[in-house]
Amino acid sequence: MLALEVSHINKTFRTKKGETVIANDDVTVKIEAGKIYGLLGPNGAGKSTLISMISGIMTPTSGSISVFGVDALTRTVEAKKMMGIVPQEIVTELAFTVDEILHYMGGMYGVPLAERKDRIGEVLRDLDLEDKRYERARSLSGGMKRRLMVAKALMHKPKFLILDEPTSGVDVALRQKIWELVRRMNKEGATILFTTHYLEEAEQLCDEMTFIHHGRVIKQGKLSDIQKEFSENVVAFELYKPNVPHLPGVHKEGTEFHYPVTHLDQDMSAVIKHYGENLRSIKSAAASLENIFLKLTAN
Ligand SMILES: Nc1ncnc2c1ncn2[C@@H]1O[C@H](COP(=O)(O)OP(=O)(O)OP(=O)(O)O)[C@@H](O)[C@H]1O
Numbered sequence: 001m002l003a004l005e006v007s008h009i010n011k012t013f014r015t016k017k018g019e020t021v022i023a024n025d026d027v028t029v030k031i032e033a034g035k036i037y038g039l040l041g042p043n044g045a046g047k048s049t050l051i052s053m054i055s056g057i058m059t060p061t062s063g064s065i066s067v068f069g070v071d072a073l074t075r076t077v078e079a080k081k082m083m084g085i086v087p088q089e090i091v092t093e094l095a096f097t098v099d100e101i102l103h104y105m106g107g108m109y110g111v112p113l114a115e116r117k118d119r120i121g122e123v124l125r126d127l128d129l130e131d132k133r134y135e136r137a138r139s140l141s142g143g144m145k146r147r148l149m150v151a152k153a154l155m156h157k158p159k160f161l162i163l164d165e166p167t168s169g170v171d172v173a174l175r176q177k178i179w180e181l182v183r184r185m186n187k188e189g190a191t192i193l194f195t196t197h198y199l200e201e202a203e204q205l206c207d208e209m210t211f212i213h214h215g216r217v218i219k220q221g222k223l224s225d226i227q228k229e230f231s232e233n234v235v236a237f238e239l240y241k242p243n244v245p246h247l248p249g250v251h252k253e254g255t256e257f258h259y260p261v262t263h264l265d266q267d268m269s270a271v272i273k274h275y276g277e278n279l280r281s282i283k284s285a286a287a288s289l290e291n292i293f294l295k296l297t298a299n
């Protein structure tokens with residue numbers, strides 16, 4: 001079952017100067033139900049634009065979007081009820097209290113009045129925001145406002161949670177809290193789509209991912225497959241005495257030496273055999289998501 005099917009989406013904007021900006025160019029993304037999925041790309045790549053279209057805030061220029069089989073462009077209300085959206089920008093009604101805002105959100109998404117009070121307590125507990133329940137949103141710090149944004153999206157227990165940079169500008173403790181929550185919701189059955197510029201987060205959390213750059217999908221798939229494809233394929237080692245005869249193909253990289261790999265086990269032993277007691281350390285190097293990202297978005 002697909003939680004999300006985005007097919008051949010195009011979105012163009014017209015700027016005030018009359019220029020055309022192509023924010024999404026033939027974007028296709030499929031997310032299996034139950035997955036944690038990352039949407040990655042540099043500033044201006046088109047991630048938030050795509051999320052706005054999935055969440056029914058913007059209309060695509062062309063293409064189709066369905067959420068759990070429901071056409072999100074024509075049956076918007078039905079599709080929206082299945083989703084919880086945490087937008088990138090903090091948008092909230094500053095004059096109201098946290099409790100009032102969450103009551104309103106719950107009401108909008110059909111949480112029965114009798115259940116709303118308890119549900120508000122639950123989400124605030126999950127986000128460590130209980131002591132702010134009766135404070136006005138205006139008086140919250142930036143990180144607390146971000147938590148409130150997450151709380152709003154969780155009120156109706158969505159089966160598809162979309163988070164646009166939920167951890168930008170939040171402290172380490174809250175970041176971990178958010179990811180704990182995301183993992184727990186995922187275990188309980190929710191599908192998750194998120195964007196982040198912290199690639200180590202994506203590395204730890206995602207089952208699969210899509211990279212977009214200049215509005216276009218440039219890579220998608222499982223992290224392990226992408227890593228395999230981009231693997232630097234080297235045995236990296238350090239020596240006590242660097243000025244010795246080297247194996248053919250060895251080159252220096254900072255304080256390390258790199259030896260290209262064809263068969264990891266054999267190449268490791270070739271290095272060990274050749275350098276013997278001169279070896280200070282040895283490891284195999286896999287490509288980090290950060291290096292992959294830089295390579296993919298180099299132009
Ligand atoms: N309402 C708008 N009107 C005109 N151009 C827009 C509008 N919204 C977005 N754009 C343009 O579309 C492109 C994609 O923007 P988008 O916000 O989707 O990027 P992003 O991948 O979310 O970037 P970031 O990582 O900085 O959040 C940018 O060039 C942006 O200037």
Ligand SMILES: [Mg+2]
Pocket residue numbers: 047048049088164
């Ligand atoms: Mg964005």
